Amino acid sequence: xxxxxxxxxxxxxxxxxxxxxxxxxxxxxxxxxxxxxxxxxxxxxxxxxxxxxxxxxxxxxxxxxxxxxxxxxxxxxxxxxxxxxxxxxxxxxxxxxxxxxxxxxxxxxxxxxxxxxxxxxxxxxxxxxxxxxxxxxxxxxxxxxxxxxxxxxxxxxxxxxxxxxxxxxxxxxxxxxxxxxxxxxxxxxxxxxxxxxxxxxxxxxxxxxxxxxxxxxxxxxxxxxxxxxxxxxxxxxxxxxxxxxxxxxxxxxxxxxxxxxxxxxxxxxxxxxxxxxxxxxxxxxxxxxxxxxxxxxxxxxxxxxxxx
Amino acid sequence: xxxxxxxxxxxxxxxxxxxxxxxxxxxxxxxxxxxxxxxxxxxxxxxxxxxxxxxxxxxxxxxxxxxxxxxxxxxxxxxxxxxxxxxxxxxxxxxxxxxxxxxxxxxxxxxxxxxxxxxxxxxxxxxxxxxxxxxxxxxxxxxxxxxxxxxxxxxxxxxxxxxxxxxxxxxxxxxxxxxxxxxxxxxxxxxxxxxxxxxxxxxxxxxxxxxxxxxxxxxxxxxxxxxxxxxxxxxxxxxxxxxxxxxxxxxxxxxxxxxxxxxxxxxxxxxxxxxx
Numbered sequence: 078x079x080x081x082x083x084x085x086x087x088x089x090x091x092x093x094x095x096x097x098x099x100x101x102x103x104x105x106x107x108x109x110x111x112x113x114x115x116x117x118x119x120x121x122x123x124x125x126x127x128x129x130x131x132x133x134x135x136x137x138x139x140x141x142x143x144x145x146x147x148x149x150x151x152x153x154x155x156x157x158x159x160x161x162x163x164x165x166x167x168x169x170x171x172x173x174x175x176x177x178x179x180x181x182x183x184x185x186x187x188x189x190x191x192x193x194x195x196x197x198x199x200x201x202x203x204x205x206x207x208x209x210x211x212x213x214x215x216x217x218x219x220x221x222x223x224x225x226x227x228x229x230x231x232x233x234x235x236x237x238x239x240x241x242x243x244x245x246x247x248x249x250x251x252x253x254x255x256x257x258x259x260x261x262x263x264x265x266x267x268x269x270x271x272x273x274x275x276x277x278x279x280x281x282x283x284x285x286x287x288x289x290x291x292x293x294x295x296x297x298x299x300x301x302x303x304x305x306x307x308x309x310x311x312x313x314x315x316x317x318x319x320x321x322x323x324x325x326x327x328x329x330x331x332x333x334x335x336x337x338x339x340x341x342x343x344x345x346x347x348x349x350x351x352x353x354x355x356x357x358x359x360x361x362x363x364x365x366x367x368x369x370x371x372x373x374x375x376x377x378x379x380x381x382x383x384x385x
Numbered sequence: 386x387x388x389x390x391x392x393x394x395x396x397x398x399x400x401x402x403x404x405x406x407x408x409x410x411x412x413x414x415x416x417x418x419x420x421x422x423x424x425x426x427x428x429x430x431x432x433x434x435x436x437x438x439x440x441x442x443x444x445x446x447x448x449x450x451x452x453x454x455x456x457x458x459x460x461x462x463x464x465x466x467x468x469x470x471x472x473x474x475x476x477x478x479x480x481x482x483x484x485x486x487x488x489x490x491x492x493x494x495x496x497x498x499x500x501x502x503x504x505x506x507x508x509x510x511x512x513x514x515x516x517x518x519x520x521x522x523x524x525x526x527x528x529x530x531x532x533x534x535x536x537x538x539x540x541x542x543x544x545x546x547x548x549x550x551x552x553x554x555x556x557x558x559x560x561x562x563x564x565x566x567x568x569x570x571x572x573x574x575x576x577x578x579x580x581x582x583x584x585x586x587x588x589x590x591x592x593x594x595x596x597x598x599x600x601x602x603x604x605x606x607x608x609x610x611x612x613x614x615x616x617x618x619x620x621x622x623x624x625x626x627x628x629x630x631x632x633x634x635x636x637x638x639x640x641x642x643x644x645x646x647x648x649x650x651x652x653x654x655x656x657x658x659x660x661x
Binding site: 099101102103105106108109110112113116117119120121123124127135136183186187189191197199200201203204205206207208209210211212214215216217218219221223224226229260268272317320321323324327328342343345346349350355358359362363365366369370373 | 393396397399400403404407408410411413414417425426427428429430468471472473475476478479480482483484485494496497498499500501502503504505506507508509510511512513516528529531532535536539564565589592593595596599600611612615616619626629630633636637640641643644645648652
């Protein structure tokens with residue numbers, strides 16, 4: 078009697094049975110789904126909900142305010158938001174272009190075969206391993222208004238006739254942020270491009286050489302087309318990083334002077350934690366997310382799968 | 386084709402020149418740490434201090450709770466990596482081995498999660514953590530960093546599991562292993578390099594965080610992480626650049642060491658999925 082019951086039980090819990098296999102799959106994935114629901118999906122829903130309420134500091138479980146579009150109408154009519162959009166766009170274009178230019182050229186450089194290239198590769202991508210905050214400490218000192226290296230260098234090279242006020246001049250502050258971000262961002266492009274370059278079979282180059290293709294032609298007709306998929310994904314990932322970065326700008330300039338380095342990310346954070354306008358902050362954040370999604374879908378199109 | 390002597394020379398010159406420019410900021414950090422205050426506030430700048438102040442490291446170590454900051458960063462990173470790996474390994478395995486309803490749309494979800502700005506998520510997380518009384522505790526970071534780690538780790542691990550042939554587990558199950566046993570005893574040992582790469586990359590992600598630490602921990606100095614601690618050394622009016630540079634060296638060192646010695650794994654994590 079007990080034997081049959083046990084046998085029956087064993088059969089019921091026998092997860093190796095093909096009909097139970099999908100069941101095991103759901104059990105295995107359940108913890109991750111629950112975690113993601115609790116710490117990503119639920120907060121995201123709260124944030125979207127918050128963006129439609131006129132609320133200063135939200136309290137969980139507190140009475141929810143009536144649905145209102147006031148945060149969005151305030152945003153679209155405020156100069157600050159459009160300025161933040163413009164600053165973000167400028168920074169995204171400058172930093173992405175700079176990172177791709179430096180990253181691609183360093184990748185091409187260390188893709189050559191030479192002695193010591195392992196060390197050279199490690200060195201080229203080292204800034205990737207420097208935490209953003211430390212990078213900011215280094216560059217903040219190099220961009221110091223009175224004794225910074227860059228100001229002195231600019232005078233020596235004849236670009237300026239006196240020290241540049243990096244923190245108080247809008248243009249200078251923007252470039253200080255951009256240069257720091259390129260230094261921190263290009264190694265990622267370099268690492269990705271190098272991996273892409275390495276996967277191009279060397280036979281292609283050998284064949285092209287036999288046909289008498291020049292170095293430039295080989296780059297234009299072999300390297301570029303084969304590198305394009307990797308480069309496209311890298312470009313979008315870099316772009317998303319600039320879009321959402323907080324620490325570099327916050328610590329280097331704090332978004333100033335006169336909001337000249339205030340990106341959408343910084344505006345989101347300051348609206349919430351400096352001015353305690355959580356509703357408005359959530360609205361800026363939600364719009365940033367929407368812009369990010371649209372931009373990357375547009376850029377990647379049907380290749381968007383490769384970004385995962 | 387062999388290079389001529391001149392071509393080699395040009396190549397080496399270019400490589401060295403580029404390396405010098407790229408690595409100069411790191412060199413400058415060390416020079417700044419070793420310089421005396423007098424040397425720092427002088428133009429033209431000193432490119433190598435006449436009397437390197439090696440004791441600055443001991444001085445800063447004693448003056449600031451750097452060890453505590455590093456320890457807190459370590460706790461947050463280990464905690465979030467452990468928690469995330471625990472759920473991501475089994476989820477990645479399930480996505481790789483079982484066809485499930487909604488499994489295909491996981492990719493789209495990961496993509497969206499990747500674009501989620503921390504500055505947006507920090508707002509609802511702040512209200513949630515305050516109502517649970519968690520503000521000021523390192524648990525906030527463990528959970529907040531998991532929001533960055535779980536989506537990419539699950540997807541990355543799925544990719545690693547996809548490269549391991551299914552026949553291995555089938556053979557193990559024929560020999561009497563349970564499905565869980567086959568996963569734990571057969572697949573996971575083979576996937577160790579992939580697990581290591583994912584965990585390492587996740588660790589670096591957690592270590593780099595500043596936004597969450599600043600928001601949740603700013604009022605509890607005992608729980609400050611390394612990144613948050615270092616920014617408090619930046620004075621409102623006067624910053625002691627040699628002190629802050631010396632402290633920065635301590636804080637950058639762990640990740641740079643990981644990078645230099647385990648670069649292969651880290652890069653594997655970075656480029657996974659891009660070479661498809």
